[in-house]
Amino acid sequence: NAGVTQTPKFRILKIGQSMTLQCAQDMNHNYMYWYRQDPGMGLKLIYYSVGAGITDKGEVPNGYNVSRSTTEDFPLRLELAAPSQTSVYFCASSYFRDTYNSPLHFGNGTRLTVT
Amino acid sequence: GNSVTQMEGPVTLSEEAFLTINCTYTATGYPSLFWYVQYPGEGLQLLLKATKADDKGSNKGFEATYRKETTSFHLEKGSVQVSDSAVYFCAPLEGGSEKLVFGKGTKLTVNP
Numbered sequence: 001n002a003g004v005t006q007t008p009k010f011r012i013l014k015i016g017q018s019m020t021l022q023c024a025q026d027m028n029h030n031y032m033y034w035y036r037q038d039p040g041m042g043l044k045l046i047y048y049s050v051g052a053g054i055t056d057k058g059e060v061p062n063g064y065n066v067s068r069s070t071t072e073d074f075p076l077r078l079e080l081a082a083p084s085q086t087s088v089y090f091c092a093s094s095y096f097r098d099t100y101n102s103p104l105h106f107g108n109g110t111r112l113t114v115t
Numbered sequence: 116g117n118s119v120t121q122m123e124g125p126v127t128l129s130e131e132a133f134l135t136i137n138c139t140y141t142a143t144g145y146p147s148l149f150w151y152v153q154y155p156g157e158g159l160q161l162l163l164k165a166t167k168a169d170d171k172g173s174n175k176g177f178e179a180t181y182r183k184e185t186t187s188f189h190l191e192k193g194s195v196q197v198s199d200s201a202v203y204f205c206a207p208l209e210g211g212s213e214k215l216v217f218g219k220g221t222k223l224t225v226n227p
Contacts, residue, residue, distance in 0.1 A: 042217035106158030
């Protein structure tokens with residue numbers, strides 16, 4: 001019963017490098033989300049997806065890209081890492097659009113440092 | 116759109132103390148309201164929720180009542196335990212939206 005799995009758990013990048021944060025869920029959830037959590041701040045929505053092949057921007061999409069080729073996977077791509085992208089990244093999923101009756105399930109996060 | 120204001124932390128209490136974490140929100144309609152909790156090293160998980168005025172959400176000894184007149188959803192627990200040490204997030208969800216808006220989080224530390 002894995003739930004939402006994020007890899008890697010930690011990563012240090014140099015400015016200008018690129019990387020992909022992986023997220024996979026095994027609950028057959030339609031909705032998936034990427035959030036970032038900066039110190040002392042709430043979570044900010046980066047991108048979300050309502051199903052395979054469909055993605056949309058959240059509050060802070062600049063500098064990121066996503067794809068959703070399967071129901072299970074929702075990778076987040078950083079093309080040119082910048083220090084402002086130093087953060088903890090959380091992937092989440094839910095089954096229904098109605099998040100009240102279908103609460104978000106979160107992964108354990110990826111801590112990214114860009115230096 | 117929605118916004119939410121949470122009590123600034125950190126909050127440090129002794130075991131068995133009473134806990135209140137304030138949360139107020141702004142919304143164009145009547146949002147559903149949630150509290151999520153993040154234990155050390157983990158992702159967030161749902162703690163409790165309420166969908167309409169005067170609803171009380173409860174779980175693990177925590178309670179919060181949906182107060183439409185004050186647009187608040189304060190989290191309370193009568194007797195905290197060391198295991199309650201975590202970061203607590205208030206989050207409104209506007210009707211018809213897929214997107215929760217999270218507060219900044221309030222870190223709670225409970226000492227034995």
